[in-house]
Amino acid sequence: MNCQQVDEYVFSYCDGELAPLLSSEIESHVEKCPDCKAKVDITKCETDFLRTSLETPSLPADFTARVLAGLNHAGAPTELAAASLPTRPWYTRMPLWLAATAAALIMLIYTVNPNILSPIKTGDKPSSVHMAQLPYATNAQFGSNQVKPESLKSKENSKTSDNVKAPASEQKTRDLTSGEAAADKTEAPERMMLSGAAPGNPPDGALLKHGSSPDRDRARDMALKLPTGVTFDSNTSNNTPRIANMPASYKMTSSSPQEDGWLFVYQGTEGKQVTITLAANTSNENKIRNLPAPKAAATYVPSEESGNTPVAESIMNDKSNLSNSVNRAIDYNNTSYQLTISGNLTVDELNSLSNQLTVEQQK
């Protein structure tokens, strides 16, 4: 023990708070060191004086009664304990730091991917992210102003949508392009008939397979079968047509883009229904692929351009079980298309209708 250590421990020593071993060391040192002995004596004097100096005045006699009177409004301790139990919902008792962290995390996730908080809803317009993932979703945007670069189009054509659920509206549009699905429909596609292909000239195996092939195969087929020079893009507003000169008695009930054209359905008076297909005028294979599968009762009517008139007049003008179709070539947007009109009208009526129709660019 040296003088500096004595200075360090002198208060604790005088307070009796020092460990016995250190206390004995101080006492041994003080016996030999007059300065440190003075330190200890003075500190003891100060400590005693401090203790006696700290006097406190007395409380008034009625202090206890006043305290008890103050408790009258407080209730019993057990009642207070019950009252102090948390009654607020858990989220208001959440520590501030935890709430702040959670909020920051949600904001961070939302910043990274804003769509994470907005799941796809039926009827909602998909965001650009979803459209990029769904090649058919873009086709469902009839009249959309979106223009995609060619590189993206080719990628989309080859992409699959197996793992992505498309909105219901888009799914319906896709079903209409499928012969298998269209056969299940009870609407206009039931009355549609095959045109542009002879019954004895069935589609090849690859195209027959198309009707029941998954979307992946269909997308690949489309990419392969579209002939060069046909630049079809139903999503380009410059390319979106409308049927002009349609009689006022017919009201368009639906219109939808197809893989290589557009499909319009009109409802007329007296139950008349007309389906107009505007398809890229390429090969028969494409026409077959893009039109619904023929019904057993359907009547094949060749195009006027072919000059064939094999169907008997009696059959063509039989209004009891009408499901006729005519078609003709039509130019639109510097591209040759085949306009096919089918419905529960006679062939003459369909031809008359076909001749008066024109195709214009949608405004």
Add this chain to the structure above:
Amino acid sequence: MISDESLAIDTLNGDLAAFEELVNRYKNRVFSIVYRMIGQYQEAEDITQEVFINVYEKLYQFDTEKKFAPWVYRIASNTSISALRKKKNVVVVDFDDVQQVTYENSIAGESYNPQFIYEREELKGLINEAIMELPENYRMVIILRYQMDLDNQEIASILDISKENIEVRIHRARKALRQIIQKRWEERGMVNELPASR
């Protein structure tokens, strides 16, 4: 004699007389802490009353397996400091810089000067004033040690800090107190020097 802890249990069971007994046992000790911290009688009395109401309202939180006294002192300490901070009249003085006060040049190895006793009353008042100049954390340990006669372990449990920390804090508080007293003593032009000044 019924223990404090038993009285606390009785109070929890609705025995108001038990709580009255606890108030009578502790009111002077609690008032000592509060008065020394606040420095004004009437205000200290009001705060002491507030302390006992807090004791009653928080009694269900008291662990009856532990000692009652430190728990009451802790409430007294917290209530006093809270009241001081509300008033914002705390004297903020950093006494950590005065820790180099040593006795080397001031102690001449003399025994206690008897003349010091004659100025005792003057010095008493000066000590009380000097305590009020201490920072609240120093003031509290001085009160608990020298007025309440509590040891380091008890003070540590009341203030919820380590025993070693209490030891250091008391050491610094004592040195700070000594320096203030010396300064005031000289300002008053006292005839006798304080022993620690020499």
